[in-house]
Amino acid sequence: MTQPKDIEIAQQTELRKISEIAETAGLTEDEIEPYGRYKGKIDLPLTGKRQSGKLVLVTSINPTPAGEGKTTVTIGLGDGLRKIGKRAVLALREPSLGPVMGMKGGATGGGYAQVAPMEDINLHFNGDFHALTTANNTLAALIDNHIQQGNELHIDPRRISFHRVLDINDRALRNTVIGMGGPTSGTPREDHFDITVASELMAILCLATDLHDLKARINRIVVAENYDRQPVTVADLQVSGAIALLLKEAIKPNLVQTLEGTPAIIHGGPFANIAHGCNSVLATRTALQLGEYAVTEAGFGADLGAEKFLDIKVPVLGKTPDAVVLVATVRALKLHGGQALADLTTPDLDALQKGLANLGKHIESMQRYQVPVVVAINAFTSDTPEEIKLIQNYCQQFNVEAVEADEWAHGGDGTTELAHAVVRAAQQPTDFKPLYEADDDIVTKATKIVTTIYGGRGVVLEPHAKAQLRRYAKRGWDKLPVCMAKTQYSLTDRPKQLGAPKDFDIHIRAFEPRLGAGFMVALTGSILTMPGLPKHPAALDMAITDDGKISGIF
The missing domain is CATH 3.10.410.10 (Formyltetrahydrofolate synthetase, domain 3)
Structure with missing residues (x-):
């Protein structure tokens, strides 16, 4: 029997109204702004006295084409914690249209561990990224207009560092020339486009603690240098009010649900390979206020997203993780150990043994922060008991529990063992130690x-x-x-x-x-702030019927 696709599973699930999910999360009627039947915005600050729950950070080994399923495990863990009687709330990142239309796909999980409505979350989710793109490009237009209208700040057009953005992979816009229409069309100059999720405004939205802090951070953006090589900021341009105004709705965290009805706060989405890779401080704080366990994730492997979470986000968040979950798969570890991609479904204990070094390095890195670590072995049907046992035995040398998770096929029922392990880890004492001192250069x-x-x-x-x-x-x-x-x-x-x-x-x-x-x-290295589309982008397989049914999103 053919396995149903992720989008088919999501479309076959009967969702609860967002008012019910808000009530489950402990939100009052005045704290939720519905965006249709199944989505909403949370109106902060929350009223009344709120608790401070345990914080669980989910990260992974270095990703491979074999896939690790970090978001899927995160969602499944939230459902699993609810299954064992813990009040869990998820805090996740929003998907970028770049990967959705490109190669990686969306960021709503998979199988029976998804957040929903998955089509809406993957496409234009409550307009947040469009607002960021518009705010960013409004600022870019105001910079060029300032130069056109007399250039009182003596901005050097050759040294403008603030780039335009677009939330789609478009390599043709990486380097371009603008202002080519004569005196009425602006000063001709070289310009660059970044993807929206790599922009400074995205990082600011995700690190701002309230609207006042958002405006202060926008004012500090360095947009260019003047002819004396001195920095020019948004404060100098006096346009922070207009930029913040365009983000007045985007700063509010979004509330949706998992397929099992676990509240999920999804807000912000900077890439972890070219930005800091974490959802918003506001979303994580809200999840901590609403749940006994706030389960969040950081982008890509522990070397990127988790390090940035711990060294960039934690000082602003004011809360250190009570446990870190490292996601790994047998397939990905065998690829790290030298097995060919085409052969990953074939058992190979030698390749797995060699690939375990990647997992070991990430365990050591996370333990360096003096936070308990749990390894989640994300299950695939090709895994063998011998392979699972090899990973578990390997993790014992680090005093780390390794637990198999089968959330894709079984949802929360497939992660109850992992949930119990996380609860045990989160009850251990922590003595968080930052990687570096603030005064280090x-x-x-x-x-x-x-x-x-x-x-x-x-x-x-x-x-x-x-x-x-x-x-x-x-x-x-x-x-x-x-x-x-x-x-x-x-x-x-x-x-x-x-x-x-x-x-x-x-x-x-x-x-x-x-x-x-x-x-x-x-x-x-050769990292790019505007990715390109692959030879066969996912967009080629997407469709919508005349009655509005979507297919091809994964």
């Missing part, structure tokens, strides 16, 4: 990330990056947290170098100051 922070989290030797700065740091140090920007823009596929800056390599350097070619977000982006 940029190079020291980047080096600690490489040596401790990636297992490499250190960083190598290219000449342009060195020159940037000298200039930034004079401006007092040399102590910011570091957001590494690095390939997600490897611990190194080389995508095809799998496993757990050693004796490598991370090459930083440039830095991008994000003063509004409050961190410094380090661009490594």
Whole structure:
């Protein structure tokens, strides 16, 4: 019998009205703004005295084409916690249209562990990303208009660092030229497009603690340098009010549900390979206020999303995780161990043994923060008992419990064992230890990330990056947290170098100051801030019938 597709499972599930989900979450009628039958916005701040629940962070090994299912496990874990009598609330990221229409697909889970309505969440979800795109490009237009109307701030058109954005993979817009229509069409100059989820405004939305903080952060955005090589900010342009106005609805977290009715707060979605990879502080705080257990995730592997969650988001959030869940699959570990992609359904204990080093490195990295770790082995039908046992035995040397999770096929029933393990871990004492000190300089922070989290030797700065740091140090920007823009596929800056390599350097070619977000982006290797579409994008397989039924989204 053919397995139903994710979208078919979602469409066959009878959802509860959003008012019922809000009541389940403990929200009052005045705290939820319905967006149709099954979606809503949460109106903050919440009223009355609220609890502070346990925080569970879900991350994974380095992702591979074999798939790890981190979001699926996160959703299944939320359902599993509810199954064992714990009041769980999910806090997830919003999908970007880039991966939805490209190769990776959506970000709503899979099988019987999904958030719904999955089509709406994957497409234009409550308009948040459109608002961000519009706000970003309004600011870009105001910069060019300022230059056109006399350039009172003496902005150097050659040194504008604020880019236009679009929430779709469009490689043709990475580098472009604008203003080519004569005196009435603006100053001709080179421009660049980033994908919306890599923008500073996305990071700001996800790190802002309220509307006041949002406006303050927008004011701090550095948009350009003037002819004297001094920074020009949004505060100098005096347009933060207009930009914040465009985000007045987008700043409110979104409420939806899992297929089993677990409340899910989905808000914000910066990519973890080119941004900080975590959902919003507001969403996570709200989940902590509403649930005994707030289950959240960080993008890609623990070397990217989890490190950024712990070193960039946690200081703003004001709450450290009570447990970290590392997701791994037998298939992905065998790929890290050298087995060919086409052969991953064939048992190979030797390849699995070799690939376990990648899992081990991530366990060590997370334990470095002195937070309990649980390994979730995301189940596939091709897994053998011997392979599962090998992973579990390997994890014992780290004093880590490894539990098989089968949420794709069984929803919350397939994760009750994992839920019990997470509860046990979250009850252990923690003594959170940040990776670096706030007063460490940029190079020291980047080096600690490489040596401790990636297992490499250190960083190598290219000449342009060195020159940037000298200039930034004079401006007092040399102590910011570091957001590494690095390939997600490897611990190194080389995508095809799998496993757990050693004796490598991370090459930083440039830095991008994000003063509004409050961190410094380090661009490594050949990482791009505007991805491209694959030869066969997912968009080719999508359709909608005349009566509105959608297919092809996964």
